[in-house]
Amino acid sequence: MRQFLGILVCLVAFAPTLQAAELKGRLAQGGLVFGLAAPGSSVRLNDKPVMVAADGRFVIGFGRDAPLEQRLETIAPDGTPQVQLLQLEDRTFKIERVDGLPPKTVTPPPEYYDRRKRETAMVRKARGEISEQLFWEDGFRLPAEGRISGVYGSQRILNGKPRSPHYGLDVAAPKGTPVLAPASGIVRLAEPDFLLEGGILIIDHGFGVSSTLMHLQSLDVAVGDHVEQGQKVASLGATGRASGPHVDWRINWFDVRVDPALVLEEAADVAGAP
Ligand SMILES: [Zn+2]
Structure with missing residues (x-):
């Protein structure tokens, strides 16, 4: 039982570093999404480093024709990586054809x-x-x-x-x-x-x-x-x-x-x- 409790305590202690980044904004093509990671984390979007403020805030953006699956990786200060696969909303845009x-x-x-x-x-x-x-x-x-x-x-x-x-x-x-x-x-x-x-x-x-x-x-x-x-x-x-x-x-x-x-x-x- 004591051993079990020990494991439980460990899990609880590690829980914050395993938390995925908190995201606000439309996960859509053309979207700008505001994130919050644990302070001191580093963040990568599709393997490219993202600027992160000292308090863990960051922002990411998606283009008009961005692939619908995006990979967001948050690396906690202790080096623990956390990957979030983001599914973007597929938007349709107004297309006007003029011929002749x-x-x-x-x-x-x-x-x-x-x-x-x-x-x-x-x-x-x-x-x-x-x-x-x-x-x-x-x-x-x-x-x-x-x-x-x-x-x-x-x-x-x-x-x-x-x-x-x-x-x-x-x-x-x-x-x-x-x-x-x-x-x-x-x-x-x-x-x-x-x-x-x-x-x-x-x-x-x-x-x-x-x-x-x-x-x-x-x-x-x-x-x-x-x-x-x-x-x-x-x-x-x-x-x-x-x-x-x-x-x-x-x-x-x-x-x-x-x-x-x-x-x-x-x-x-x-x-x-x-
Ligand atoms: Zn214009």
Whole structure:
């Protein structure tokens, strides 16, 4: 009996280290999921290391076409690994086929490609600057009041050729409507005139999570500025390649594009997280 009790005590003592990470958020393609592991744990998603805060908090994201089975491994401070196989919700996205279009006759001048290359490099560099502060604790809010005019994941197939999917959540509103920071963070890119994006802002929310706001008429903040959630950061516009005034809001987890609409759903839960 004493031996039995001894085993029982051991099991109880080890129980916390065997606990799987606690997860909050939609386990879905395009989802951003907030996790909590035992303090001092390390976390790997599909064998890639994930940033973990000292208190065990972390965040992971899944792309539009992410494989439905994901492997999350939590390694406790004593080295005990715990594997969770995550099953993602398979989402269907709006696909629009347009056939019989006249072939494209406009060829952009060579300068176009040079400028585009420079701009995408600036975006990549900006998203590579990652704060270790957990700004996303505050949750997220829509960057402007208006009508949702475009959603994440939608794709057009023109003359049988798939175009790249739309990764933003578009909010249409009159030009000049205030554009607010969806969450607190640090401004990493503030450019008034990119070819496609027009006026663009990238806000680093920490741990690889960033917001990109596009087609802005004018910018109120500069690179390095700390912004608070809800602070006016720009005015809405139709700059760059935009069919009308709207703000296109994107959320990245490192180079993974996630769905802002799902992140908004989670916001309420996250606010109540420990
Ligand atoms: Zn858009």
